Amino acid sequence: MKKIINKPEDYVKEMMEGLYIAHPDLITYTGDDVHCLVSVNKKPGKVGIATGGGSGHLPLFLGYVGKGMLDGCSVGDVFQSPSPDQMLKVTKEIDSGAGVLYIYGNYNGDIFNFDMAAEQADFEEDIKVESVVAGEDVASAGPAAPGEKNTRRGVAGIIFIYKCAGAAADAMLSLDEVKRVAEKAAANVRTMGVALTPCTVPRVGKPGFEIGDDEMEIGMGIHGETGIRRGKLEPADQIVEEMMDKIVADLPYVNGDEVAVLVNGLGATPLDEQYIVTRKIDSYLKEKGIKVHRYYVGEYATSIEMAGFSISLLKLDDELKGYLDAPAQTPFFVQL
CATH class of the missing domain: 3.40.50.10440 (Dihydroxyacetone kinase; domain 1)
Known part of the structure; x- marks a missing residue:
């Protein structure tokens, strides 16, 4: 690398x-x-x-x-x-x-x-x-x-x-x-990730694990920790649906619940692909009757140059919504 x-x-x-x-x-x-x-x-x-x-x-x-x-x-x-x-x-x-x-x-x-x-x-x-x-x-x-x-x-x-x-x-x-x-x-927050490639720690000089060019691993951690399933790479919509099923089941929702959604690239996933993922998340949540208050899409928590993404949902109430919407300014996060 x-x-x-x-x-x-x-x-x-x-x-x-x-x-x-x-x-x-x-x-x-x-x-x-x-x-x-x-x-x-x-x-x-x-x-x-x-x-x-x-x-x-x-x-x-x-x-x-x-x-x-x-x-x-x-x-x-x-x-x-x-x-x-x-x-x-x-x-x-x-x-x-x-x-x-x-x-x-x-x-x-x-x-x-x-x-x-x-x-x-x-x-x-x-x-x-x-x-x-x-x-x-x-x-x-x-x-x-x-x-x-x-x-x-x-x-x-x-x-x-x-x-x-x-x-x-x-x-x-x-x-x-x-x-x-x-x-x-x-x-009230839950996350699921998927990895497509490994990453290389500079002092080590070689990838931390191996994954085939035609493979993905759902549930892999941001240090390369083992996920829950490795298999052939699937279409974006299919990957998102599997991940969202697990997220929504882990913290049950009822019709009308409201969330904030974080679509996070792991370091080497183009924004183009992250927005394809966002499109499917939106249709999935609409089918479940779950409202989206805010979307955040981009690089928020990476693993050097790993390809893949994660999805995080925060279940909101009026208090959390107020704090989420408050202004902030940091080197990598600006909200007016």
């Missing part, structure tokens, strides 16, 4: 440096660590919202720091969690006295490191931290029973959680209330 890079070991650092050069009106970094990204627009007395995760998923995770969404993000190497120290640096920088909410994906490394950072923030800095772990991938597992661990992966649907929680924080709600809104959004 050809890549436009210098040294593989400098891939993340140089990407981050370019990001700061391009968006100085929205983001900067704390101290001397370019992996600790924060918003330049600090609002006194507001709950800070932080996220983090491995690189290779742009715009996720760092691309949603700015006005009306996230306040900071700690960035790891490609597909690797950032360190607790980096998370703590971001936490200290974005705290305005109202506490900090962590929102991150359901991956063991992230959970361990964010928990450690939260403990340090509490004991060493007297910063109250709460956490919401996003895990909405339909392919990963069925609903967790009460008291059991959620094994669903956090994927593109986390953007809906960022958006709703960010708007709640911007409205100056308390930490407990912002967490409640984030949990409500997390409980």
